[in-house]
Amino acid sequence: MTCQVPRDLIARYKEGRLIPFIGAGVSMSVNWETSDGTSHRGPSWGELVDQAGRMMGFDDAELLRVRGSDLQILEYYRIKNHQQLADLRNWFLNEMRAPDQALRDSEVHAALAQLTRCNLVYTTNYDDFIERSLIIHGRKAYPVAIESHIAEALKKRTIGTLADAVEIVKFHGDLSNPERMVLSESDYERRLKLAEVEDQRLRSDILGRAILFLGYSFRDWNVSYLFRIVNDQFGHLPLAPTGRRAYIVVADPSDFEAELFRARNIEVIPIRSSHRTEDTAKIIKELADA
Known part of the structure; x- marks a missing residue:
């Protein structure tokens, strides 16, 4: 199985109309050793x-x-x-104390830093790997986890101090704001109402843009929840020949998965489960080089 990046996805990236949406699988690709020789990963x-x-x-x-x-x-x-x-x-x-060198060595995070046409990234991860790796690779990054962060980002962009910065929207909160973390069953039930500040922000950001899901599996609860927002709220993407609003990278997808995703206007990009990190990085690099 070879991973082929859809031409339509490349076009959305080149137009600046693509939002990477990052899941736990990306954090799990980071590996490091502690001083006692113990191996760790996200x-x-x-x-x-x-x-x-x-x-x-x-x-x-x-x-x-x-x-x-x-x-x-x-x-x-x-x-x-x-x-x-x-x-x-x-x-x-x-557990998430990955040293800078581990993030510098991460193929996927290094590739994400090359997506210079993306100034907006979403993640359901609680860690700070994305923003740290962007800074390590020479990009500016500004994490947004609560509404006051949104207000501060708007203010800074107005006065020019966030020029060229990548805004990292922590869609399920982060460890610095545990009261806003989406973690348990009641948290998800509350968010499924699609009435929280974060949901309103996502609705606005989706307008005119496509989403690339990375680091998620078909069984991931986040996937069905996020697809509900994408599919129940919007039709086909304007100015896109296929009208595709979302793409997802999936390891060794079956016809079962591919058909269910396709029925939701989501295109599956297959990768090899034995080479998840390598193939995911390759897809991102192909976009960056487009």
Whole structure:
């Protein structure tokens, strides 16, 4: 299987009408070693849920998964901890201490920094890998997690201090603003109403633009949630021959996945599961070189 970048996607990038939307798979592509020789990588969603289970006394989170979904496990964690996320947040902060060199060496993050026609990036990740890697590779970056950040960005752009900066919209919040993190079942249920500030911002940003989803899987809850926004709220993309509003990079997609995505006006770009990082970086580089 070879990864081929759709011509329509290349055209949207060259027009400056493309928004990269980054998921956990991109953070997981970052690898590093600590001083004691232990290997690390950006943690997955599953590892976050596993840790929440351990903090509640369950050595094997699979025992909890027999009873409920990952989102329900995190909802249970919230309830048991009186709605507090401090311990889980501290664990996550410790796990996400990737050194600058790890981000500098990340093929995917280095490729993302080359997308000079994209000045807006969305992510559901809580970490700071994207903004840090952009700065490391010589780009300006400004993270936006809450409404006051949006206001500040508008102010800075007006006076010119954010010229050429990439705005990183932390669509599910970040570790600096835990009260706005979308983490548990009730958080997602609230956001599915599509009435939060972040949703209003996304609706506005989608107008006239296409989205490229990177680092998501077909089973990812975020995917169905985000596709609901894209498909239920909008028709075909104007000034695009295919009318395609979204593209998603998927490892070894089956016909089942491809057909379901296609029915939602989303084009699947296949990559090899054995070469996820390499193939994802190749797709981004092909866009950057267009």
